[in-house]
Ligand SMILES: [Ca+2]
């Protein structure tokens with residue numbers, strides 16, 4: 001679905017770039033709330049090993065590792081800022097990139113995921129789809145675990 005969404009968006013942008021007059025409905029916009037909800041819930045569905053409908057810290061870390069792998073587009077086992085610039089701020093990157101060699105490694109990334117999980121979890125143990133959507137902390141967590 002995420003792939004479909006980005007294809008739809010890029011197709012939309014290509015049209016917008018070539019056609020001078022575009023109706024407002026055809027202009028690419030931010031993913032809708034429903035799109036974001038689908039992304040959030042799909043990440044939970046993929047990693048909810050104990051099937052309680054929520055992510056615990058272990059499940060979230062696993063999702064974060066998969067996201068890390070996907071984001072590491074040049075395959076050098078670390079994340080350079082351009083690889084994650086659409087997900088996290090330069091300040092967050094700098095704070096968690098403690099060893100300044102080749103960007104963030106998996107341990108540093110997982111530390112970031114853990115910190116964001118702690119901030120996002122309402123009950124201090126788990127996060128739900130709604131947690132990943134309704135609070136800034138939840139959206140910050142979603143940014144580092146979806147792929
Ligand atoms: Ca679970």
Ligand SMILES: [Ca+2]
Nearest residue numbers: 072078079080
């Ligand atoms: Ca990389």
